[in-house]
Structure formats: C-alpha cells, structure tokens
Amino acid sequence: MVEEIITHSAEETIQWGKEFAKHLKSPLLVLLTGDLGTGKTTLTKGLVSGLGAANEDDVTSPTFTLVHVYGKKAKVYHADLYRIESFHDFETLGLEDIFAAPAVAILEWSEKFPLQSPWPLTRVRLEHLGGDSRRITVLDPA
Numbered sequence: 001m002v003e004e005i006i007t008h009s010a011e012e013t014i015q016w017g018k019e020f021a022k023h024l025k026s027p028l029l030v031l032l033t034g035d036l037g038t039g040k041t042t043l044t045k046g047l048v049s050g051l052g053a054a055n056e057d058d059v060t061s062p063t064f065t066l067v068h069v070y071g072k073k074a075k076v077y078h079a080d081l082y083r084i085e086s087f088h089d090f091e092t093l094g095l096e097d098i099f100a101a102p103a104v105a106i107l108e109w110s111e112k113f114p115l116q117s118p119w120p121l122t123r124v125r126l127e128h129l130g131g132d133s134r135r136i137t138v139l140d141p142a
C-alpha cells in the first residue's frame with residue numbers, strides 16, 4: 001500500500017498524523033525519513049496524539065534528549081538519531097531495550113544506523129515541495 005498526500009501547513013500534517021495513527025497497531029516501528037525541517041517532529045505530534053499517548057503540544061523534538069516516551073500503559077517512543085555521531089554512541093543508547101514490551105516507536109534519522117527490530121515497520125517519507133507544502137508518502141513493508 002502506498003499512500004501519498006500533500007499538506008499545506010503544519011496543522012494539516014498534524015491532523016493527517018492523527019488520522020493515520022488510528023490505523024496503527026502496537027507493536028510497531030515507524031521510521032520517518034526526510035530532510036531537515038520537512039515535518040517529522042510535527043507529524044509525530046499528530047501520531048502521538050492520535051495514539052492517545054499525549055497531547056500534541058507536549059510532543060517536542062528529542063534532538064538533544066534523543067528519546068522521549070509518552071503514555072502510561074500504551075507507550076509511544078520518539079527518538080531522533082540526528083545528533084548521534086558514532087556507532088558506539090548508537091549502541092550505548094540501548095534502543096533495543098524498547099522492544100522488550102509492545103509499543104509504538106517513532107524514529108527520526110533512523111537511516112543513519114542499522115537497527116535490528118523484531119517488530120513490523122512502516123516508513124513515512126516527507127518531502128519539501130516549496131513554501132509550507134509537504135508531500136507525505138507512506139511506504140509499508142513488503
């Protein structure tokens with residue numbers, strides 16, 4: 001399944017994320033790809049909110065903290081590997097620990113490092129189309 005939409009504001013991207021989240025089932029790895037500022041964190045606000053784990057306004061970029069966790073019983077992890085510079089640092093992060101219990105894990109810049117995950121995954125690609133327009137493409141596993 002390939003789904004493709006174009007949004008014209010951050011709010012529209014958040015709204016689409018909320019809708020998209022309704023179709024997601026834990027455990028799941030969500031890989032967000034796209035250049036700086038395409039809206040990966042913005043989309044995550046919608047996803048986390050749509051999954052019922054937190055209010056969209058409470059979702060902030062984990063660029064420096066690397067991993068955020070939302071929700072109580074049904075947890076949603078949000079990680080950003082952008083600032084991780086070496087494979088050693090990546091390993092130190094212990095991201096595999098997340099897989100101990102079913103959850104939804106949303107990753108930005110995951111393409112930087114190979115991650116062994118036992119969970120199904122979906123990839124969502126975001127692209128700049130000029131101004132506030134973004135193309136969002138859902139690439140599901142084969």
Ligand SMILES: Nc1ncnc2c1ncn2[C@@H]1O[C@H](COP(=O)(O)OP(=O)(O)OP(=O)(O)O)[C@@H](O)[C@H]1O
Pocket residue numbers: 007008009010011012013034035036037038039040041042043061063080082108131132133134
């Ligand atoms: N259609 C849109 N969808 C998403 N964000 C948009 C859109 N139009 C404008 N924006 C703005 O673009 C910026 C996207 O920033 P965001 O932090 O979500 O990107 P990111 O992909 O996570 O970047 P980074 O790689 O630095 O983590 C925000 O300032 C947001 O308001």
Ligand SMILES: [Mg+2]
Pocket residue numbers: 040041042061080108
């Ligand atoms: Mg981000």
